[in-house]
Amino acid sequence: MAQFRNFRMVNYVIFGRGSFDQLDEILAPNRKNGAPMVFFVDYFFEGKPLADRVPLKGNDKLIYIDVTHEPKTSYVDKLAKDLKEEFGTVSGIIGIGGGSVMDLAKAVSLMMTNEGSSADYQGWDLVKKPGVYKVGIPTLSGTGAEVSRTCVLTGPTKKLGMNSDYTPFDQIVLDPELTANAPANQRFYTGMDCYIHCVESLEGTYLNEFSKSYGEKALELCQEVFLEKDTWDEESDDKLMMASYAGGMSIAYSQVGVTHAVSYGLSYLLGTKHGIGNCIVMNHLEEYYPEGTAEFKKMVEKNNIDIPEGICKDLTDEQFDTMINVSLGMKALWENALGADWEKIMTREKLRKLYKRL
Structure with a gap:
């Protein structure tokens, strides 16, 4: 008898320009016995108007989150320890920012109630207890972190x-106004995370009508924003925010693929940010996603974006092995991309050649 995944979704969603102003009202019934709400805000907003709009009450705390590097388990553990003390x-x-800030908010919420280190819970269904109440408020669109059942962390191994x-x-809280001032390059890299989610989901072996329905809509929205529109406007922000949501939902019941599996190795070894890492990899994936890669290159050209080249040219054999080990550890991603016999297709040597081209 077939086993179907019974996955949990976000409980409440609010969408619309200005919806951030309802945050105080949303949080009010979830305040417990004088315990504070803690706001993780991307340090990009320090000294900017958004920070002044955060509805601090009583002993609430606002922490500016450094997203120079991808979220690390050590950072999660320190934040949780400091708050407990x-x-x-x-x-x-409450996480207000891009995917890194939202992933940190999810992880710290869980580590307020679960023992040990967040590194102990890197994997599938290892978390034993619900975390504290948590809210995600994206200020960049594309990662899908607002709806996913994961928070991606770099751990010791x-x-x-x-x-x-x-x-x-x-x-x-999906308020497109919050994404209006995003730097153009960052907006593109993060938006491409969504586009690539969709390509990998729609061409994967795990595809089903659930993920297909969301994936096709998200892909269509990305095409409208990055190929069809000549100028960026409010409608672009609205559409990309919904593309991010739908793209995240698409992979909830399927999986991502080659791009993400390879970019995880870059991120682990070189600290390459997730969005730009995906773009660096997607630029070389004609063999696996010919149509998606060709369309991606059109988007790069139309939006005047520079994709870094040669980031692996000076690496040692040992460093290549580290990236290969991390990448091949993403078994579900490879199986979705290449099928059950993926290990016969993506050998260590073939993956090494791919990394050398990046």
Whole structure:
């Protein structure tokens, strides 16, 4: 008898320009016995108007999150430890920023209630207890972190998410106004994360009508924004935010593929940011996604974006082996991309040649 995944989704969603202003009202019933709400805000917003709009009450705390590097388990553990020492417990964690800030919010929420280190929970369904209340508020569109059941972390030995039914946010606030001032390059790299999610999901062996329905819509929205429109406007922000949501939903019941599996190795070894790492890899994947790669290159050209080249040219054999080990550890991604016999197709030598081209 077939086994179907019974996955949890985000409990509450609010969408619309200006919806961020309802955050105080949304949080009010979730405040517990004087315990604070803790706001993780991308340090990009320090000294900017958004920070002043955060609805701080009582002993609430605002922490500016450094996203220079991809989220590390050591950073998650330090944030959770500091909060426990200062407050004992908290009413909730609210992540305001891009995918890294939202992933940190999810991870710290879980580590407020689960023992040990976040590195202990890198994998599938290892988290034993629900975290504290958590809210995701994206200020960049594309990662799908607002709806996913994972929070991707770089640990001592691997880059892998805390994938569990306890990971999704309890509430998300989708306010396209918050993405209006994103730097053009960053907006493109993050938007391409969504586009690539869709290509990998729609061409994967795990594809089903659930993931196909969301993936096709998200792909269509990305094409409208990055190929058909000549100028960026409010409608672009609205569409890309919904593309991110739908793209995240698409991979909830399927999986990503070659691009993500390879970029995880780059991120682990070189600290390459997720969005740009995916773009660097996608630029060389004609063999696996011929149509998607060709269309991606059109988007790069139309939007006047430079994709870095030669980032692996000076690496040692040992460093290549490290990336290969991390990448080949993403078994579900490879199986989705290449099928059950993927290990016969993607050998270590073939993967090494691919990395050398990046």
